[in-house]
Amino acid sequence: MLEERQFCTFLVADLFLGIPVSAVQEVIRYHEMTRVPLADRTITGLINLRGQIVTAVDLRQRLGLEDRAPESLPMNVVIRTDDGAVSLLVDEIGDVLEVEERDFEPPLETLGGKVRELVRGVFKLETGLLLILDEEKAANVSSTQSEAMELVRETI
């Protein structure tokens, strides 16, 4: 069950997603990034957030969705995690929504692969479905593992 009632919402491709407001440090516009060679493909780069170096994780990649059109610039939802701030790259920022507990349902069996892994549940809103993202899991990417996986993929 979710204890949070207020969610910061955003769009990634055609998914309407939300994370608890309490997890969000700030939301900022597109920020220039420094790419990190050899890093996991979900990591778009590093952002200088007032002197702090923040890793940007592309949620489209993370959720296994198609790439963003090159001309559209992502927004940063900077979240606090146990290991410091991480920026989640999203397409568009929505409102902060307050939801009712009775509208909540656990993740649907039919949800596809990566989305299923990273979604904690669904709120049925009048305007549509709000998927609640497990922000810690979404930010938890390790680069060595992925490299090893890529190697495996390459050799097969």
Added chain:
Amino acid sequence: MTTLIEGCDEIVKDFLVESYENLDQLDQDLVALEQDPGNREILASVFRTIHTIKGTCGFLDFGKLEKVAHVGENLLSKLRDGELELDANRTSALLTMIDAIRSMLSHIEDDGSEGDADYGNLIDLLTNLQQTGSGPEAAGTAPGRAPDRDVEDVAQDAKRSAETAQAGGDGTLGSAETTTTTAQAADTPQDSAKQTKDTVQAADTPQDSAKKTMATAQAAETSGTVLSPAPSPTASSLTESTIRVDVDHLDRLMNLVGELVLARNQILQFTSKEEDAAFVATSQHLNMITTELQEGVMKTRMQPIGNVWNKLPRVVRDLARSCGKDVKIIMEGKETELDKTIIEAIRDPLTHLVRNSVDHGIEIPEERQALGKAHEGTLLLRAFHEGGQVNIEITDDGGGISTEVLKKKALERSIITTEQAARMSERELLNLIFAPGFSTAKKVTKVSGRGVGMDVVRTNIEKIGGSIDLQSKEGSGTTIRIKIPLTLAIIPALIVTDSGDRFAIPQVNLLELVRLEAEQIETSIEDINGSPVYRLRGNLLPLVFLNKELKMQAAESSAAGSSAVSIVVLQADEQQFGLIVDEINDTEEIVVKPLGTQIKDLDTFAGATIMGDGKIALILDVMGLAQRAGIIGELSSHGIGEHKEQASTGSDQRRTLLVFSIGDDRRMAIPLDLVARLEEFPISSVEVAGDREVVQYRGEIMPLVRLSRFFNTNPDETEQLQVVVYSHMSRSIGFVVEEIIDIVEERITVTIDPDEQMGLDGAAVVQEKVTDLLDVDAVVGAAAPEALEPAATAEAEA
């Protein structure tokens, strides 16, 4: 009791912090006192510290702690009054007392109680030691002489103190001295007042003549304190002028200042376009203040190295006593300052090195005397700033290290192979001591000899960007030199650009820069079976393309092939390599920032930094990069460990070989690490000396061995001789081959034919062809035995 503590949490906390500090000081004082038992100043300071602890415990109702401190204080007061003399037994007992107090304090810190340990024995011991004639053992030690000395000492003291008192009476000169003592013990004015009372009381009590002189002296000394008005206010203002600050606050300040510096840089860029005089002046002002602020904040994190060293006299004393040695420790440059994080990082390695020096380095007194050395060993610690780094030296005048023993040990443990051992310089041999799994102690003691220490020391030092080097002369001692950066937060780095991105390379890894113009690239980068090399002054330098290693696509700006490139020559472990980048920008002081967990595991990057324009550049981890590129072994962090890997895997091993032909289609190979250089000599440059062919090479005469003659083959005659240069103990020898074929890295299986030709070390299939492995030692031994004798003897013969 507990309610009281709950109410006084803050007081208890302050008490703990203060007491810990005082105890650290005590450790040092007591050891110093043992060297100089007559030093009243130190005795008084020790007494005051214990007195303060006792007083505060009483107030806070820590009964047990108070009891221990109380007997200690009694013993100390007798020592201070000269009734007893400080000997080794008493020092040990007092040190044990300090340990007991410390353990009770940490108990209090944990749960507010003093713990269940029983200190009855200690209290008895301390009480017994208050008897004149010292402990039971000391009873026999010339009881007649000691008092005589006492009288003498005391008389002298009295004279000295009387002088001091006089000086104190007429000016601040004398008071300055007393002030230091007071300040050292972090005493409050009340305390010193109380003390004065104590001593005055002592003076009143009639005692034997010697003691009276003493007491008068002390009274005189203390009256110096009373007479001069300066000490008390100074002491109190000293406690008020320092405050404790959480390091996290300092770290945050540091970050913010870093930000401010960037903002300042951006403003200064605007300023250059601006003409408003007031604005320009203001931004100049901002510039100056920012710089000063940055320095100031940096300074708050700096601590003198003495903070780490202070623990060492005690460590040395305890260890020396337990191994029956006499060791004196001398410290120079205690005030040398280092960043707090570095101080923390070197604490353990330093302690380990010092223990090693005492345990393995310094000999027992009898042995020393037999060698004509002072029976007391000396351990010298030196610290000083040099070239933006801090140097720390640990020197002992002990037995030194025998390279022969090292070599034998290393071979026994398969850390190196015989060929490697033969080629290693003395310095390299000495530094074997840092190899994993190495220890030369004759026996394993509780402190050292398990061979886990020195490689950990080296790893820890290198982790903070430092280096460690060891020099030793057998019979006369060892010096270990550590170089570490002043701070971890800011390091000098070379900024390079590749594929449109900037990267920072820590300066410590940097050897030199080579620029190749576009037209040179083709000719000077040679390709041996896909591995590019560059001839740097005759040495083969393996090359690594940064963009290939990092799998970066070139940005459109760097048009392919047409522009010049640069080779950054880097050192990773014992191995050098050249890193090819598009452009070299500049050297800069960079602020190192950690990477997020998502990318922390990439061993090619050591962190990131923010450049002047606010953009981020990644900091390359030269070691990681070299490992990734296969320049150094991946399984071990150090070169020597890698050799070990090779040596222990037996005949089926992965090796880098230089493959060449010697005529009649015979292929031969030798391990690449035995090859010093590859050279070409015109046949006309070959001269004959004795019955041997030689060439002049680098100012020396280098003998040539024609492998075709040795193995009876018929090579193609050429105008140029292809020579593989092999070096040993700074002597070189050239093997003439028909043609250099390749450098290969392959897993080979060596088969050894029992009646194979002399000079071979077996054969293997290399690149799908049968290849003989040359036994360099055997060939040299048979064809040119004199060539590899040490240079000195060869010269003597000539």
